[in-house]
Amino acid sequence: MAYCASCGKELRSGLKFCTGCGAPVPENAPQSGGAEGESYAGGTGNTQNTQNTQNTQSPGGEQADTRPLAPTIVIAPLPEKSRKQMVKTAIKAVIGSILLVAVIVGGVWATAWFMSDPFRSSPVEGVDNEKYTRMLALVNDVRNPNFDEVLDDLLTKKIEKDGEDYSFTDEYTKKFDEILGEDHTDEEELYRDCCYAVWYTEYTAKRYEWLSKNSGFLNGLYTGKANTYRTYADTLYDMLCDADSVTDFNNIMEYCENHKIIKVKAS
Secondary structure, three states: OEEOOOOOOEEOOOOOEOOOOOOEOOOOOOOOOOOOOOOOOOOOOOOOOHHHHOOOEOOOOOEOOOOOOOOOOOOOOOOHHHHHHHHHHHHHHHHHHHHHHHHHHHHHHHHHHHHOOOOOOOOOOOOOHHHHHHHHHHHHHHHOOOHHHHHHHHHHOOOEEOOEEOOHHHHHHHHHHHHHOOOOOHHHHHHHHHHHHHHHHHHHHHHHHHHHHHOHHHHHHHHHHHHHHHHHHHHHHHHHHHOOOHHHHHHHHHHHHHOOOOOOOOO
């Protein structure tokens, strides 16, 4: 009987490697069942390679399996340090993803904020900067694409406020008046009238556009109005943004008068 020189495990006949530690078996190692001096690789005489030809029998007379066993693979748990490193890496990946989303969303909001020109100052003497920007912001409210959802609610639902039917135009009229305040200049009042006229025209254009798409067989009745007021609204908005004098303000009101859009009564 042969034994492994590395780990001392008993070696069966025909093995080229120890099944205990995987060490190679020397060719001159004595084999069980063979005469002393016989070689594993098949030395002198008629001795053949025992891996292919040697047959051993179990005590019951059955043929025994003498094929070499495959090396045993042991899966050991990861060291504590490796597990901690994996957790840290996963946490860093999650945090990185969150920061990336925050940067993208923040960039969108920042772009929208700067596009609204928040640092714009009044180009007309006699119009306070704060009143100028706040009134222009009300105009931009109704031009916002998200306003379509608000408009859908206004036109499809009966909205009440303080027990009375809600009037969207009255609500914004009050907002413009509140910004104007009691202590105001003639230029500020004229600017208020211009902003409200542009706001009202945009609101009317969006209302006709909604009706032209949601009135069933009556859609065609509103299509012409929708197109007309869309032209009015875009033209007036450009005029308002470019206005830098009282003359420009008067031109806006004259445009409204000529196209019979709206006539704002003096406060």
